[in-house]
Amino acid sequence: MTAEAVPGGLGPVLAWVLERSHGASALELAGVIGEAARRLGIPRTRLYLVDLQQRRLLPLPQSGLTAEEREGLDVDGSLGGLAYRTQEVQSTRAGDTAWFPMVDGIERIGVMQALTPVSGSGSGRLMEAGRALASLATLLVVSKFSHHDPLVQGQRVRPMTLQAELLWAFLPPRTIGTELATSSAVLEPAYDIGGDAFDHSFIDGLLHLTLVDAMGHDLASGGASGAALAACRSTRRSGGDLRDIVAAIDRTLAQWIPDRLMTAVIAELDTTQGDFTWINCGHPPPLLIRDGHVVQNALERPPHLPLGYGFHSSNPPEQEYARLQPGDRVLLYSDGITEARSPTGDLFGDERLADTVIRSTASGDNAPEALRRLVQNLLDHHQHHLRDDATILLVEWHPSPRPR
Secondary structure (H helix, E strand, O other): OOHHHOOOOHHHHHHHHHHHHOOOOHHHHHHHHHHHHHHOOOOEEEEEEEOOOOOEEEEOOOOOOOHHHHOOEEOOOOHHHHHHHHOOOEEOOOOOEEEEEEEEOOEEEEEEEEEOOOOOOOHHHHHHHHHHHHHHHHHHHHHHHOOOHHHHHOOOOOOOOHHHHHHHHHOOOOEEEOOOEEEEEEEEOOOOOOOEEEEEEEEOOEEEEEEEEEOOOOHHHHHHHHHHHHHHHHHHHOOOOHHHHHHHHHHHHHHHOOOOOEEEEEEEEEOOOOEEEEEEEOOOOOEEEEOOEEEOOOOOOOOEOOEOOOOOOOOOOOOEEEEOOOOOEEEEEOHHHHOOEOOOOOEOHHHHHHHHHHHHHHOOOOHHHHHHHHHHHHHHHOOOOOOOOEEEEEEEEOOOOOOO
16 A cells, blocks of 8 residues: 555544544554554554653554564664654665654654655655654654653653652653744753752743752652742742742742752743843853853852742842843753762863863754753763762754744
8 A cells, every 4th residue: 555545645544543542542552653654555663752861762562562672772873863863754775664753842752663665656655644643643642641651651761769750740841942942951860860850931932941959869859849840830820020939939948848958040031032031049050152162151140049048038139131142052050960970080060061062062963962962971971870960951042943
């Protein structure tokens, strides 16, 4: 069967998938996509989700998997991984297999492998069908992710600690974006985070950013960060500004978790004008990356007291201001990044952080991929045994429309 042989073309098949998906469980999703592919002339598909640390592409539970397929794919050493990293379709030289990125907005979810001829008559229609099917599969996975544990388990390679489970439940997608701005974040150690957390969201032309680092590395630390994110969102969604958010978090911690201090950066980016405003409460200063270089001290201001003392509840600090240029990137990070030491005692440090960011920027990587490489560099430096949470949030302002 070819794509042209399907009665009514691509539309009816996608409509059938949507109808069938309503009652399908997570374990049946791969079979639904596979059946749709066969109706479109694609003999076989395989769905892979990226693991929590973005190192492996792990197969979604589905029938017919070989032992090799169950092991998954290396993100940095496979054709499927290349499709994930670049968000572009990749094909084998023989033309018998194509890898389609699975992207929710701009959040990278995984890849879809399709065994299909990509040359000859009807190849264009088959590639179009593969792209559409991969996009629809992504939407179905995301729609069921919150209440189908096999999808969550499909992104994990080992058990998660209680405090990490608590914090991941509070976190938004790692990457969000519009035509004007992109924000991407990562947390390590992913399965054992304790007090670090982040938040980002778009509101009326503004990109809101929060990065917090609670004292300690236990369940109470995770609870403090979760309460801070809740206070932030409640205040923000009620029309509060940055100063209101700082006051709300400080008041919440002082009242309910009085023995836990927290450093934080609360910020906003005007995605139309490029105005960047922020308040730094005891946190490392943000880094400004422009034209492949870190602009020294561009966003460094005297930090205010950490949150939790109650000093900011009635008199929050004034916000700082800077005007960005198109293409600028702002990096927010916790001290677990720069203070990470290798087993020999070698400090990761500010210079290595800046150098890693610059090299990722020079290679042309988009924000999510630049961040992924930065974290892999950190983990390799520390031989994958971090003693403290390490969180990074990278924001890029790109007001000029980008080609899709």
